[in-house]
Amino acid sequence: MFFPAKATVAKVLAVALSVSTPAWGAQASSTYIHAGTLIDVDAKKSRSNQTIIVSNGMIEDIVNGYAEAPDGAQAVDLKNATVLPGLIDAHVHLLMNLGPDTQMKALTQNDSEATLDGVVNARTTLMAGFTTVQDLGSRNESIFALRDAIAKGQVPGPRILASGEAISANGEEGSVGCSGADECRRVTRAHITAGADVIKTAISGGTLISMGAPPSRFTAEELRAIVETAESMNRKVAVHAHGIEAIKFALKQNVHSIEHGTYLDDEAVALFRKSGAVLVPTMMAGQVMEAFAANPMAPPAFREEASQFTARLVAAAARAKRGGVTIALGTDVGAAVHGDNAQELPLLVRAGLTPMEALRAGTIIAATHLGVDKLTGSLKKGKAADIIAVDGDPLADISVLLDVDFVMKGGVVYKGGQ
Numbered sequence: 001m002f003f004p005a006k007a008t009v010a011k012v013l014a015v016a017l018s019v020s021t022p023a024w025g026a027q028a029s030s031t032y033i034h035a036g037t038l039i040d041v042d043a044k045k046s047r048s049n050q051t052i053i054v055s056n057g058m059i060e061d062i063v064n065g066y067a068e069a070p071d072g073a074q075a076v077d078l079k080n081a082t083v084l085p086g087l088i089d090a091h092v093h094l095l096m097n098l099g100p101d102t103q104m105k106a107l108t109q110n111d112s113e114a115t116l117d118g119v120v121n122a123r124t125t126l127m128a129g130f131t132t133v134q135d136l137g138s139r140n141e142s143i144f145a146l147r148d149a150i151a152k153g154q155v156p157g158p159r160i161l162a163s164g165e166a167i168s169a170n171g172e173e174g175s176v177g178c179s180g181a182d183e184c185r186r187v188t189r190a191h192i193t194a195g196a197d198v199i200k201t202a203i204s205g206g207t208l209i210s211m212g213a214p215p216s217r218f219t220a221e222e223l224r225a226i227v228e229t230a231e232s233m234n235r236k237v238a239v240h241a242h243g244i245e246a247i248k249f250a251l252k253q254n255v256h257s258i259e260h261g262t263y264l265d266d267e268a269v270a271l272f273r274k275s276g277a278v279l280v281p282t283m284m285a286g287q288v289m290e291a292f293a294a295n296p297m298a299p300p301a302f303r304e305e306a307s308q309f310t311a312r313l314v315a316a317a318a319r320a321k322r323g324g325v326t327i328a329l330g331t332d333v334g335a336a337v338h339g340d341n342a343q344e345l346p347l348l349v350r351a352g353l354t355p356m357e358a359l360r361a362g363t364i365i366a367a368t369h370l371g372v373d374k375l376t377g378s379l380k381k382g383k384a385a386d387i388i389a390v391d392g393d394p395l396a397d398i399s400v401l402l403d404v405d406f407v408m409k410g411g412v413v414y415k416g417g418q
């Protein structure tokens with residue numbers, strides 16, 4: 001176990017989320033960032049000619065005009081750029097790499113190899129402008145060790161909140177199984193004590209095997225026991241669900257988010273509204289399903305369905321958006337390519353979000369969903385200096401975020417800014 005058993009939840013979170021001075025990376029005593037345009041996702045507007053003053057990893061102040069950096073402070077010239085908060089991805093798999101050998105690797109790769117893959121993927125993610133991610137489904141010890149090494153500044157990467165292995169009824173696909181409400185409570189508690197920041201449950205199986213599967217392998221009592229136990233330890237429960245019955249079943253047990261939500265309908269939208277659950281649509285994952293659709297060995301009904309998967313995910317997100325459901329950005333990278341996370345932003349716009357709404361889904365709304373909005377998610381005095389910059393105007397063309405030129409996390413510059 002990575003954490004001593006007596007470690008309190010507060011301590012665990014403090015380690016995971018702390019703004020620490022890394023062993024590498026340039027960090028002056030204070031940094032003055034001159035932003036030509038600054039996007040304020042709290043106020044939903046942009047402002048021109050701003051100075052962000054960063055010290056000790058935090059945003060000390062944001063002032064109008066270009067304030068001159070005092071002696072000893074570092075100045076970063078982003079006068080020709082658009083500056084915005086570091087992006088947040090609420091659904092990644094940092095230890096997984098999509099490829100022809102994905103399934104073989106799941107069987108043969110040991111924890112050390114998986115962890116080293118995660119180190120590479122974490123760096124790639126950070127360089128793409130994602131300064132915080134939630135990992136929903138990776139081997140416990142590997143992902144918790146990676147999270148903590150990044151928090152200590154030992155390796156570059158985004159802040160990570162991690163579920164570790166998913167909890168399921170049968171323990172399939174690398175998850176931990178539990179049967180009966182008591183055992184589900186015990187497993188949930190053990191998971192959180194081992195270091196989980198969030199609980200991920202798989203109630204109806206993965207995409208590939210969920211067609212024709214029952215809506216849930218958990219009973220309502222079991223899933224509710226998981227939710228109540230998680231809440232009692234200040235954690236949320238994210239549920240992987242594609243099918244409409246699985247989505248509605250989960251929402252009725254008051255889970256906190258539905259991941260994917262592919263076949264949601266208006267009744268599900270009403271349940272989202274009633275429970276306050278968040279939808280994380282992961283539309284990028286549709287690409288993978290479409291690739292499977294090209295496989296002549298797959299059953300025809302599956303191929304037909306898989307070939308339309310992105311369109312289905314976009315339609316589901318669009319329906320949720322029209323119905324007023326809270327949508328947070330999540331990509332399922334691992335089942336898509338690490339570093340391509342920003343591709344989810346144009347998909348959110350395709351689903352009917354304005355560019356500002358899409359940006360908010362990938363910043364302040366995701367931060368609130370992850371429970372880290374006091375720390376990050378917007379450019380605001382007192383928050384961590386998680387700051388990125390791009391050429392062009394994301395509010396006119398969201399795809400400019402596919403090319404991030406400057407990345408600062410916790411006051412440390414990881415990319416650009418020379």
Ligand SMILES: [Zn+2]
Pocket residue numbers: 091092093136137332335
């Ligand atoms: Zn996933």
